[in-house]
Amino acid sequence: MKNDEIAARSFNESxxxxxxxxxxxxxxxxVRSAELVADVFRKGGKLLIAGNGGSAADxxxxxxxxxxxxxxxxxxxxxxxxxxxxxxxxxxGNDYSFDEVFSKQVAALGxxxxxxxxxxTSGNSRNILRAVEAAGAAGMxxxxxxxxxxxxxxxxxxxxxxxxxxxxxxxxxxxxTFCHALCELVDHMLFQKV
Numbered sequence: 001m002k003n004d005e006i007a008a009r010s011f012n013e014s015x016x017x018x019x020x021x022x023x024x025x026x027x028x029x030x031v032r033s034a035e036l037v038a039d040v041f042r043k044g045g046k047l048l049i050a051g052n053g054g055s056a057a058d059x060x061x062x063x064x065x066x067x068x069x070x071x072x073x074x075x076x077x078x079x080x081x082x083x084x085x086x087x088x089x090x091x092x093g094n095d096y097s098f099d100e101v102f103s104k105q106v107a108a109l110g111x112x113x114x115x116x117x118x119x120x121t122s123g124n125s126r127n128i129l130r131a132v133e134a135a136g137a138a139g140m141x142x143x144x145x146x147x148x149x150x151x152x153x154x155x156x157x158x159x160x161x162x163x164x165x166x167x168x169x170x171x172x173x174x175x176x177t178f179c180h181a182l183c184e185l186v187d188h189m190l191f192q193k194v
Contacts, residue, residue, distance in 0.1 A: 010169075017170040018177060021163055030178060033143050033159045034185035040115045040141065041190060046078035048110055048140075050102040050131055051119030054172050055145075056083035058119050062179045070183035074191045080109070082131075102131035112139035120144075121171040123151020123162075132156055145178060147171030 001009075037047060047066060049059040059081040066079035082105045083089070092101045106116060116135035120128045123146035132153060135142050142157035144150075148171070150162045163174040 013167070013170055014173045017163065017165050017167075017174050020165075021174050021178075026161070029159050029161055030181055031185065033161070034182050034189060036115060036141050036143065036158060037182065038186050038189040040113065041077050041186070043113050045111065045113035045115065046080060046109075047115050047117060048080055048082055048106060048135075049117040049119070050082040050105075050128060052125055052127065054168070055119040055121060055175070056081070058172065058176055058179060059083050059117070061176065062117065062183070065179070065183045066186075070180070070187055072187050072191065074187060077186075077190075082106070082109075099126040099130055102127050103134040106131050106134040106138065106140075110135055110138040110140050114138075115141040115143065118142065118144045118153065118157070119146075119175060120151070120153065121147045121163075121168045121175075123148060123153040129153060145175045147174075 040047060047063070049062055051059045060083060063079040063081040066077040068076065082102050088105060089101050092104050096104070110116065116131065118128045118132050129152055132142055132144065143159045143161070144153050144157040145161045146153055147163040148166050150160060154160065154162070161178055163171045165171050165174070
């Protein structure tokens with residue numbers, strides 16, 4: 001296969017994954033997610049977000065869009081990626097296990113008025129599964145972004161966003177589009193801007 005064919009294939013696969021995701025059920029789940037997040041912010045709560053690898057980068061990306069701004073001028077909104085504190089991550093990983101790096105942070109920082117966004121392309125990341133359990137124990141709302149059928153996280157949380165793909169890159173591309181749409185909807189719901 002030629003280089004230009006590989007490049008075109010990547011874009012075409014990404015477009016198809018997004019088109020496949022665009023069902024009434026998934027649009028409804030996106031709107032429910034935005035309503036949940038907007039309600040958390042209205043009540044003075046915060047958003048905790050976590051993921052591994054590329055999903056860790058997506059967690060940080062989403063947190064930055066809320067804390068700074070997305071596309072419109074508005075007050076900062078409280079969102080925190082649990083992937084950024086290297087001291088907490090390494091001390092928990094060293095003293096306990098990598099499976100606990102997010103759940104201990106959720107237990108320490110999460111309150112019933114908060115929400116947790118869990119991002120995992122496989123749905124099987126043990127540290128994300130434990131963080132979802134910790135968020136539930138804290139009385140937090142939980143939004144799960146996954147793919148490949150949802151894995152162990154299928155059926156958990158308040159909203160499950162499942163990208164019907166087995167390719168990690170395509171799942172992540174839909175996840176970040178979901179996150180951008182979430183930001184746009186939350187801005188509209190809270191500030192009637194967009």
